[in-house]
Amino acid sequence: MKIKQISLFLENKPGHLNTICRKLANSNINIVTLSLADTQQFGIVRLIVKDWERAKSVLEEAGHVVNVRDVIAAQVKDVPGGMADIIDAVGAVGVNIEYMYAFSFRKDQDAVLVFRFDDADKAIVELEKIGAKILTSQALFE
Amino acid sequence: MNTIPVVENRIWQPEFECMERSQLEALQVSRLKEAVARCSTLPFYKEKFKEQGITPDSINSLADLRKLPFTLKADLRDNYPLGFLAIPKSQVSRYQGTSGTTGKPTWTAYSASDVERWADLCARFLVSGGLTPEMTVQISFGFGLFTGGFGLHNGIQRVGAGIIPLSSGNSARQVMTMQDLQPEVLICTPSYALKLMDDILKGDIERSSIALQHAHFGGEPWTEEMRERIESGLGIRCWNNYGMAECGGPGIAGECAYRNGMHIQEDQYIFEVIDPDTLEPVAPGEKGEIVVTPLCREAFPILRYRTRDIGIIYDDGDCPCGRTTRRMSRILGRTDDMLIVRGVNVFPSQIETALMQIKDVSPHYMIEVTRPKALDEITVYIEMEPEFFSDSMREMQEIKQRIDTAIFGTTGLHMKIELVNPNTLERFEGKARRVKDLRKLVD
Numbered sequence: 001m002k003i004k005q006i007s008l009f010l011e012n013k014p015g016h017l018n019t020i021c022r023k024l025a026n027s028n029i030n031i032v033t034l035s036l037a038d039t040q041q042f043g044i045v046r047l048i049v050k051d052w053e054r055a056k057s058v059l060e061e062a063g064h065v066v067n068v069r070d071v072i073a074a075q076v077k078d079v080p081g082g083m084a085d086i087i088d089a090v091g092a093v094g095v096n097i098e099y100m101y102a103f104s105f106r107k108d109q110d111a112v113l114v115f116r117f118d119d120a121d122k123a124i125v126e127l128e129k130i131g132a133k134i135l136t137s138q139a140l141f142e
Numbered sequence: 143m144n145t146i147p148v149v150e151n152r153i154w155q156p157e158f159e160c161m162e163r164s165q166l167e168a169l170q171v172s173r174l175k176e177a178v179a180r181c182s183t184l185p186f187y188k189e190k191f192k193e194q195g196i197t198p199d200s201i202n203s204l205a206d207l208r209k210l211p212f213t214l215k216a217d218l219r220d221n222y223p224l225g226f227l228a229i230p231k232s233q234v235s236r237y238q239g240t241s242g243t244t245g246k247p248t249w250t251a252y253s254a255s256d257v258e259r260w261a262d263l264c265a266r267f268l269v270s271g272g273l274t275p276e277m278t279v280q281i282s283f284g285f286g287l288f289t290g291g292f293g294l295h296n297g298i299q300r301v302g303a304g305i306i307p308l309s310s311g312n313s314a315r316q317v318m319t320m321q322d323l324q325p326e327v328l329i330c331t332p333s334y335a336l337k338l339m340d341d342i343l344k345g346d347i348e349r350s351s352i353a354l355q356h357a358h359f360g361g362e363p364w365t366e367e368m369r370e371r372i373e374s375g376l377g378i379r380c381w382n383n384y385g386m387a388e389c390g391g392p393g394i395a396g397e398c399a400y401r402n403g404m405h406i407q408e409d410q411y412i413f414e415v416i417d418p419d420t421l422e423p424v425a426p427g428e429k430g431e432i433v434v435t436p437l438c439r440e441a442f443p444i445l446r447y448r449t450r451d452i453g454i455i456y457d458d459g460d461c462p463c464g465r466t467t468r469r470m471s472r473i474l475g476r477t478d479d480m481l482i483v484r485g486v487n488v489f490p491s492q493i494e495t496a497l498m499q500i501k502d503v504s505p506h507y508m509i510e511v512t513r514p515k516a517l518d519e520i521t522v523y524i525e526m527e528p529e530f531f532s533d534s535m536r537e538m539q540e541i542k543q544r545i546d547t548a549i550f551g552t553t554g555l556h557m558k559i560e561l562v563n564p565n566t567l568e569r570f571e572g573k574a575r576r577v578k579d580l581r582k583l584v585d
Binding site for chain 1: 528531532534535563564
């Protein structure tokens, strides 16, 4: 029920993000979504791609530090309150959100929320209780 | 003090290394007299001796050493090339030197018997650090003017072990040679060992394909934490020794099997530790500038050489190895690469110690000092490693916080921490130059 996210260390220099995108493009890897977290000195790029293993090796060969993590992608109705319901549910049992980002899902005209929780398994139980649809990578990429 | 040896306790020249203390001191006094006699033929000392009324007869005890003038690196430069040569050129057996960054090397010379004694000095620390005649040694020091290459070469030959004179550079070939010729001992700078360790651990190389058991490092100061890093990374013993070309090269002091600091080869060298500002001796066991007087060098005698190295001579009793010689700490810094930042004295080794305390932090770092406005600022650049990269910003900030706390712990200063991509910082094949002081350019 989890999907793979790859993240990269990013030096805060002009052109650095572009080289990453270019590398993936040259290897014909499409970025489903990405999020950027940055400070003054460095950043973290988090990417969802279909072929994450190939993306990882392409980027590592280019000299990047890459980390792979399971994240949870919840599909919600793209309507007011769609996200609030989810956050309420996990907040009620004391699960913390390390980070999240969102994108709209072409297939069903829905939104997808990507989460890293501090307790992923507990979060899944709660999300299932309120009937949230948790995407498998198969559902996400088919 | 360590009382458990890390290898078999072996002593190359017990007749000197374990000499009864009063005998040793008598030998030092008589040899110092001879050294003063040799120096009195050199114009540099002749003039100074005359001013101060010094003759070899002025030396009757070790305390008389303090009557003698100091010698600075600048004095060697001012008397370039061979102002300190005390034997006819026809009797010089060897020239070595330091690769001067200012263009001209600082030369030193050896008589045939100087070369012989030097070989034994190197044999002393090699043997106490595990070398046996059956072993093979890969020398990855440059062969040339640098005293490390040929000095160690002679010492190994004296012990009777096999030598691979590979010289530095081309790390793929270094590792290949370790696999193909199976040396048990490696000789290089600690920074080069780090690079080789990287290549071995990150490449497709089975540790079992390499026979290394020991490494002897020299050429630059390093830290105890660096030792732990390389020892656990490669599963070898790393040994420290001390020396400088101006006083004859490596082998002036070296570690014994107990690794309680480095035993000073006192039959051939007298060490002092002074306060570099007042030039007075520091209290026993205190840190200060090491001053070295070689006693036996015939070709290039020098008195009270101010090394600019900061160290300690231990004052904590006899070593269980059986040597009677005093022991010194590893080099803690240089009086001249000491950074004074916002009024605080900082040695790059303190920053290294801090970084090595943190698990998984890359051993590759650079230190940059700038003066953006009125205040000095130190930036420490550290390469990112997969082991400590996290996708969580909170965890990344925690890592930076830990580095900052560790550096503050060893230096008392907060520095800017910059994480950079792997393999982007400079690698060193010889001496590492990890400090860039850009303050002069910014001023």
